Each structure stands twice: as C-alpha cells, then as structure tokens.
Amino acid sequence: MGRGLIASQPIQEDELLFSVPRSILLNLHTSSLGRWCEANEDEASPRKWEKVRAEGWAPLILSLMWECWRSSADGGAMWERTKEMGLKRPAGLAGEEEGSLKWGPYFEIMPSEFDSPMMWAEDEIKQLEGTDVMPRVGRAEADETYNTLIRPYILSHPTIFLGLPPTNDSAAQGEIEKYYSLAQFHLMGSRVLSRSFHVKDASKAEDGAANKKAEGEGNDDESDDEDDEDEDEPEDTADISMVPLADMLNARYASDNARLFFHPSHLEMRSTSHIPAGAQVFNTFGDPPNGDLLRRYGHVDEPNGADAVDLEAVLLGRAVCELTREKGANVDEKEMEERVKWLCDSEQAVLDDAFPLTYLPNFPPSPSAPFRTTSSDTSPQELVSTLEEALEEVGSLPEELVQCARVLCLAKEEFETQVKGKGKIPGPKLSAVHSRPDLGAQVELRASDLIVRALRIRLGTYPTSVEDDEEELSSMMDDGSQSQRRRRAALVVRMGEKRVLWDHVRAFAAVGALAGEKKKRKLEGTGGGGEGVSKKVRQ
Template sequence: MDAVLLWFTHHGGTIDASSIGFVDFSNAGRGAVALRDIPENHILFKIPRKLLLSNETSPLPALIGLEQWRARKMHIGWAGLILCMLWEAAKGQESKWAPYLDSLPTTFDTPMFWSEGDLEELRGTSISDLFKLEKLGKADAEKDFHEKVLPLVQSRPDIFLAPTTFYTLQRYHIMGSRILSRSFDVEKNEEDNENEAANTSVGSAMDVDSDHPPTTNEHEETGSDGEAEDDEEDDSIVVSMVPLADMLNARYGSENAKLFYEKYALGMISTKPILAGEQIWNTYGDLPNAELLRRYGHVDLLPLDDQPGELGNPGDVVEIRADLVISAQNLSQEDTKERIDWWLEQGGDDVIVFEWDMVIPPALVALIRLLRLPPDEFAHAVEKDKVPKPKLDLEVLSVVITVLERRLTEYPTTLLDDLKLMEDEGLSINKKHALVVRIGEKRILQGALQKAMEARTAAEAASQVTSERPRKRKAGEETGRNVKTRKR
C-alpha cells in the first residue's frame, strides 16, 4: 500500500492522510477508515485525470492507430480496456501504472472462477438460470478474446513485445474481473465546454445511485453501472480504472462517501459526517446479493428490521421469467408468442421482479390477465393499445400461487434445508455465498406465496358472502304471491 500511495502522490494525487487510512479487513479485503472525525463534504483525496487508466489515457490505441482500433471494434465493450491493461502489465515496471497494477487482486470469489461443483450451488438463483451462465458474461468475454484481442496482438509484434503467450485467456479474465469490480464510468473532460458544471458525480461499479446527491448544490450527479452491452458506445463516457477510489468497500445502505469529478481531477468526498474509526463506504447502488456475488464476489448480511434476529440483504430480489408464467397456466409458447411480442412492444418485460416487500408486482398481474384474455378481447386490447389493468381476482391469484410454487421448485433445496446448511462452520466461502443468495431469494418467494394465499382465502370468503347474501327483488318479480300494481 505504501508503494501505491507514494506513486499516487508522485504523479500529482493528493490525499488527506490525517483523515483517511487504508487497512486490511479479515473478511472484506482492503478498505478505508476514518482516522479522525470527518465532516460532511470533506475532500478525502483527489485523483488527477491523467492517473486514470482507460482507452483515453493509455497510449496503446494511438500506437495501433485510432481508425484501426475502431475498425477492430476495440472501442466497444471492455475488450479495448482489458487489452490496454494487459499491455501495461506486460511492460512491467516500465509501465506508468506499474505500482497500481501490482496492487490489484489476482484471485476473485466471483462465480466466473468457481468450479462446476460450486456452480451447482447456484442452481435456480438469479445468477444461474439452470446453468445458463450467460449472465456471468464468460462466453461473450471469451468470444471477444479470440475474435478481437488475440488477432490484434498477433498482427502487431512491433507493439506487443512480450511473447503472445503472455496474452492468455486466464489473464484476460482476471483483467475483466478487475474492471467489473473496480471500474468507474467517467464523463470525458470537454475542454471547449465553457458552461460545464464545476463538479459532477461519477457513476461507477461502486457508485451507481444517482438519486441522492450531497447536500451542497455544486454537485450534479450522473451515473450508470459501468457495463456496456450495446454495439454503440456512449462517446461521452469512458470506462476507467480509478486508483485509490476503487479501494473503498461498500455495504447496503452504508454509503458515506462518493466520487465526484472536476475538470482535471476526480475527488472522493464525504457525503455525511464520519466518526473516527468508522469505515469509509462507497456504494454499489444497494444491489441484491445475487448481483453483488456475480460482480464483486461478496454478499451483504445485515440485521433485518422486519425479521428480528435474522441477517440478510433488503435489496434482494427474485426474477420470474415470462415462460414460467406461461407454463403455469398450461399455455404453449407457440400460442402465446403474439401476445408476448405485443407485451414487450408495450414496454413490458420478459422478466418480472419480486422485491423484498414481497408484494405481487402489478406487471405480473397484468401479464397473467393478458395471457388469459379471450381472442376477441385480446384483439380489442391491441386495437385500444392498452394492456389489461393489474386487477387481482381469484383466478389471477391462483395463477400467481402456481407461479411462485413452481419457481421454488427450481432450487435443489428448500428454505429449511438451506437454513440448516448455514449452521455448518466448515462451509467453503463459495458455498456460503451461494447459500446466502438462495436463502434471500427463497424468503421473498415464501413471503410472497404466503401473502398470495392469504389474499386468495380472503377473496374466497368475500365471494362466498356475496353468493349467500339475499338478492334484492325487482318489482314484478315472482315471489309466490301476486304483486299489486297501482292504476293511474
């Protein structure tokens, strides 16, 4: 750590060493702590833009030729930045970023690096849809490596002086994991923009919440999670490695510092008072444990206000696929394709999310009603360009219950099984993390199922009362005796 700080200050970085220190935590890696009481809006450190490592600051794209760089699509996704990092690492101590690169982790607890046996523990979770590991991004990463990165390395031995055996798929995955867990989205510094705000927050892998700016009005936030999936990139955003800023840990609801940028530097600023000895937290955006594990290789466990004595992550969610909603009603994909296509055109999603409040999502109710419409009513809905209203009734509740029950069967174990397994002190870190994810998701499903069953019972009782209530007779209706009428 001393070497990184020396390198950081040597290249123009500034740090309030009386306020912030970096320590190694036994169960959370390296993080930052307050060495004294820190007031709100205090600048903890500043990073010159020239110390950021990105496609913009690395000399590699210019050496390749910017036209060639773009022709090979190295500006799309993370392939270009990964190659820049590999190239800098291959230069060893001659690299400008050598001390920083040397400080980055080489092993990760993310599922991308898990064994098949450990991945089995994720069956049914949002991370692994019955072992379709596309969310881990591994297949896409390997395709980029073989189709974009390796051919470029092999074509320019005048630039890539290290043996091509240095540029391995394993090193590629390591650099990609560093970006996934530590990168920030940084807006370009437009020199000719005279009206640019003095400071703006940087969205990042560790700072994605754009809803709560600091109390001072000089900061205007923007942000995203740093992952690029589309073919066209936003030219105003640069995915960047930001030394020092990426050393702060994060925990659900604990953020007390954020990264903001100025024209020529980025500043880590406290967003609330921090007491001496407290950890200085950035934020991942209060993500569910499934996403925390997928991206960063850790989970959040905090006391739950609504479940005394239990630990969990209030940001947890459960995904319900549209095909599960279809199969729960004994409908076929072929028969419902037109309706699903129209649902998506109307802005619906093919994945419905249950959150920690365990409330039945209106989107799920609307989708169920859409799938159950008679053909003429579906045609009318299309004509009116309106999806059905999310009205819960007995029929819909029964489908919701079936959906939740079937979703629970996608896990290889029950909630009770998992709670018992958590008592095993000999669990590996991977299996423990998988259990935490499973338990969090199953608690939501079980809670939502209980609410749906209670709602169905109440609806059935109300329906029974309605059916037994004496019906008011209209004038002239047969009652077993003549009804007299008044002559005018």
C-alpha cells in the same frame, strides 16, 4: 471484503477525503494502445482496432493487459526495442509519452484473486443453479471473445503487444501465455467489473456532479436529473475508467458514507455523512442485492434487505397452461407463447420480459440469523395490504407484473381486439378474475393464482429448498478456505432469492384466499361484510 479504507479519526460530513487528477485515470483515452494500433494498420490488415473497439469491454481489458505488460521489467525493455522495428508513432503522440510507467505501482496493488463467480470452478458455479447470478456471469461469452477476437488480434500485432518481430510466431505464443492468457483476460475483466467508474470526458463532465453506480460496473458521474434521459443510451466503453485509490472503497448494503464528485481537472472523494473513527468508508450507490455484490465484488452481506430476483414473463405463460389443464381445458400453448412474445419481446412490446421482485414492505429480513422474514406469521389481510402498499411504492412491486398476468388471463378474442387492436392494457387490480368462454363455460382465471403458480415454477428451478439451504449453512464449519467462502456466498444468494419469492407466494395466495372466503359467504347467503381486497388499488 479484502482491501478497504478505515477512518483513523472522526470524519465530518462533506470533508474532502482525497482527490485524483484525471491524468492518472486508466481508460481508453489515457492509454495509447488504440492510437498505436490504428497508426500501424493499413487496408490490408486482417484485423483492425475498430473491430476490437466495438466489442464492449474488450478494448479496455486489452488496454489494461497491454499497460500491465509495458509496466513490467521485461515488457518495458521489449517496448523500448520496438523503436528499432519500424513502428509508426501515432500522430500527435509526444515522444516522451509512454504512459505505462505511471500505472506500474497501481497494477502491483490491484487484487490478483477474486471470489466473484467469473473465477469459480465448474463445481462451484453449480452452487448458483437457479439464481439470477448464473446466466449473468458470462464466462462462456468472455472465453469466446478472447479466443475469437483478443488472442488473434494480439498475434496480428506482435510488435506492439510483445515487442517481437512478426516472423517469430513461436516466441509470440509463449509470451502471450505469460502476459495475455485467458486467465489474465478474466483477471483484468474482474478488475474492471469490481473497480471501475463511469467518468465522462472532462469536456462533458458537469463540475461537481456526484457519481452513480452503474449496472455491471463501478460508478457514473451523471446527475440525478439526467437519469431518465440517459437510461436507454448505449454504454460508451470510453467513459469507463480505473480510478486509483477511489477503487479501494468497498460497497455494502445500507452503508454509503462517501461519494466521488467530478470536476474538469480532477475527481474528489467526499464524505456524505459523519464517519466515526475506526469505521470503514463505503462508496455504495443504491443498495445492491447479494446477487450483484457476489457477481461484481465476490462477497455478500448478511442480512441484505435489498435482495432481489426476477420473475420472467414466460413463466406466467407457462402458468396459464398449467392452470387451464388442471381445470380440464386446453389453452393453445403456441398462442400463449406468441402472446408473451408480443407483450414483452417485439417491436410493439408494452411490458418488460422480466419483473424484479424485492422484499415486500413491512417484511424485511430479520437482523439475526437465520435472517428470515415474518411473512409466514402474518394474516391474509395484512399480506394483501402489504401487496397494495408495494404496488403504490415506486421500486417495490412492479404493477406491470399484475398487468401481464391479467393480459395472459384474457380470452383470445379479447386479447386480439382490446390489447393488440386498441392497445388497452388492464390495470393492476390484484383481485381480477377473467372468464374464459373460449375454453369452457365455467373456466375462470384469477390473476393472483396465475402469479402464484409462476412463482412456484420459478422456485422449482432451484435444486434445493430454502430449508435445505438454512440447514446446510447452519452446519457449515468456518475453515477459512476459498471453496467454503464461495459455497457459503452461493447459499446466501440462493436463500435471499427464495425468501423473496416465498413472500410473494404467500401474499398473492392471500388475495385468492380472501376472495374465496368472500365468495363462500355470498353463496351461503351471509352477504359481504368480510375484509376483501381494498378498493384503493387502481382498477
């Protein structure tokens, strides 16, 4: 994990660990870059700060690069010379306010190397093929933002960013490579991703509110009661702050023992439980899966009971096509694609386009290597009971997954009249079977079979099996190299996702197996009597 904070003596619950004045936070409010740029732009300026400001994290990353330049010896001297180049001082900016000097020591202790995938080589990135991490790295998008927005904007304001006159283009190109290169852009972006906090403006902050971990960044100062209201609000980059000292705390699964609390004038880090001497202090909101830990911070936990993987709705549509072909029928693939799109990706969308899966209740990873779950040694009845429990447990198995499968099993006419026409979505009944008279008199589709097939399609996106990964990991020698750390982390992420998927394959397959046994007994004239899917599941 690199840096961290260790308790040198026992710490009791709710002890103040340290406080940080808001004045030393580094964000779009405390950095004066935006004000300098706007003050020196006019109608004829080809590139405006307003455009940069609208591009997500781009203005914050650029502000960090600028403040880092100003805090360097060369950059500080160049910035002093800009006063002789006719720069317009922003209105309301005090003459003595130059800002960057107070952040110089902060930049010096920030990590300059990361093991997060954004910094990996192409052959290392390939180790994440099939994982949910791969499409979320975003390096191509970051490169495009830099090449089409950030670099051209810097060149259009060489005096502000480099302390050079507009006519010295060759010198500007050289200085950009020194202080504002693509590598520096990625480095600052990784610092923001791994170390930033969501900190509302002092006028908006609720006194004493605790921080919350936000997707993709550090932490947030919203209270629990406001979660649902703020969930769909667009992220305001102005609320993202670099918080000196607070960002020294690491995050680890099931290890939260400290939390950042917010006040109008300062922020406080307090313990949330007893911390024995010698233990590390962790500020972890929630329990991030290894995919998120790797993407944000560059490390993984073994084991990690929060491992998760998404099952995309489009894979359920593909599963319908495969299953019907095997039954000698041909579903209209285009109609199925349109059905999935209407359900999950239209103005009328009623379901998510992906369903997050985690370890099923009662089947967490083993605490000892190779950290397998016990689902493979469990009876079908226990597996089905676990699915039922997961459906009832908030944040476990999304009932929308079963509902989506059922909607895709429906005959075309039934989908058009009942779902699109009346807005009726079938309930999450695990054992649901749907007749498809539009495909043939004997064609039936079982929702659980559809989910099993979709899970297997998802497993097919990985180039290796979980057994292959386990064998490679067990034979890997610890040479301490960067490349091996990254390869090992990729293996751990892959194995976690695959184990979650295989647990769900076994559980949903058990639904079909029990239903098949029950049907067989009926055909043999022995009646019911066997254990089927519990009726407690909502219809």
